[in-house]
Amino acid sequence: MPQQFWKPGADKPRILEDEEGGVVFFAPSLSSASSSSSRFGYASIGSQRQRLPVYKYRTAILYLVETHATTIIVGETGSGKTTQIPQYLKEAGWADGGRVIACTQPRRLAVQSVASRVAEEMDVKLGEEVGYTIRFEDVTNPAATMIKFLTDGVLLREIMDDPLLTKYSVIMVDEAHERSISTDILLGLLKKIQRRRPELRLIISSATIEAKSMSDFFQTSKKHRGPEDHEFVPRKVPAVLSVEGRGFNVQIHYVVEPVSDYVRATVSTVLSIHDQEPAGDILVFLTGQDDIDAAIQLLAEEAHASRKISSGLIVLPLYSSLPRAEQDLVFSPTPRGKRKVVISTNIAETSLTLEGVVYVVDSGFSKQQFYNPISDIENLVVAPISKASARQRAGRAGRVRPGKCYRLYTEEYFVNEMSSVGIPEMQRSKLVSCVIQLKALGIDNILGFDWPASPPPEAMIRALEVLYSLGVLDDDAKLTSPVGFQAAEIPLDPMISKMILSSNQLGCSEEIITIAAILSIQSIWVSGKGVQKELDEAKLRFAAAEGDHVTFLNVYKGFLQSGKSSQWCHKNYMNYQAMKKVIEIREQLRRTALRLGIVLRSCEGDILAVRKAVTAGFFANASRLEAFSHNGMYKTIRGSQEVYIHPSSVLFRVNPKWVIYHSLVSTDRQYMRNVMTIDPSWLTEAAPHFFQNLRRPDPIAH
């Protein structure tokens, strides 16, 4: 039976139906919220909790959650919704009887910090009543945990073991407006689960007002509206509640004329803020390392010419591949009389929060990934941001006091041309991992799945083809046994999973999980700008004639022999943080492999076995050097695309006749990253059907 926290007759909240009839709005009543608080256990803790904007909606939220299957909460940052709503639910009894309240986040750091904050507010030990689960860490106690924070990816994995998520009474999906692939899959699955579990309550929390489309998605068909008035059946029409934030006012400034060079415009805006505005740090949003370095260079030139600038400005770059020590500089307090200027990528939009920022300069652009399912190529391109991103960026100026945001685009452009929300990641990505996950969850009709945003059918079909060629799906597009089910268990790209599974028979699983771990992070080397020659020399110390994959094995061996030393990494131009991540992922893969019955075995230097295992996963990425090519041009076997070995590969300029690659990066040319030599006979050995079906006659003649 649902909780009875609200007594009819006492402070009944007011409900406003909107014109379209579907959406319910709430007008908060301050007196009802404060008078009811003493009924619950934790009210004494805090005036601090009661000062949060979300507090006056406490009664309203609990009422809506009780009476509606889905409640959509639109709240700006600082409203307190993430930390408070799970506590309200617990206080109202939603965690009674061994049930659990879940709250998902897109990022691990957010999960950890929100969980420890809530544990502190409730005065309990983290990992008991309040716990969290992220990829490498499970800080929960199944016998005691009532409120559990987790990444949406982890909750997706939990659905594999418990398809109806039976232990949860309420699931709150936070930051749903970000529309990451895992959030979207999760929303689609939760809608299905809800049909089987009418008592399950969902809270979808989003920062943007695009609640209508989310509401439409969760609205089940109208013909079921009959029993809604019944006391204990939740309404199927989602409720929508809007909670204001607690940020300070941010004044928006637009340029009068469109700018042609946003790096130069950035620099002159920073200089005029420094010249005319009172103290306060500046946060600049540019697109990537190149832009950021260029802007810093220009500012350094200006500083050279002006004493005021050189003595007053501290200019710092910020992007994810920046070494940790340099990243940490942006968090150091600004000395008196100085002004900090942080020039950042999108990392400062959501992932990192800088205190003390009063001015934001927004270029209006960011780098975004796009996927073309026809050519099967992923592209990273500079693209205009959405209004939602622009608002998020501006909000970064109003955390400590009223601020200003300088947009390097016109108001006319913002109002009339900028799209309101970005394209969901689902619609601009490869879907191979997504499709295998849905298959593992028993979703047979992938093309008919009810998504919050449908991906292009071509991308789905492409993913199905890849999975079929890997032997993960059979002719009926069902997971094969055991390979398909095992591959779905491994939390990596299915091509890597297949490589790991094949290493079992080939007796080289120890080596292959090392390669898998290294391939699944961005790069193990330090960023090469300025130290290119030294980096190339360092690479040569580990280089293997067979290519990058075998080189990785040499690197990993060296790292272990050094005792996992950070100095050793530094000396060899290797990224220590990246190597620590490799160790972590490798350990997870080792445990997963053992669970799947893979025997962990080293091939003791039999590199042939390693290369065959890599080929078993990546045969579809084979390419051949064009005869008479003098510039290293290759053609892919599958699509006859013109490709080149990336200059970062140890095989650059070596140009062996047959190679397979891990991925393509596309700039002015298509470059193959992480390349390994093969014998073409291994291709037909690994995937006979795949190569027979190619249209090109006799593609792999010697």
Add this chain to the structure above:
DNA sequence: GAGCACTGC
């Protein structure tokens, strides 16, 4: 002889 927005399992 070139480039890596950001997450996540």
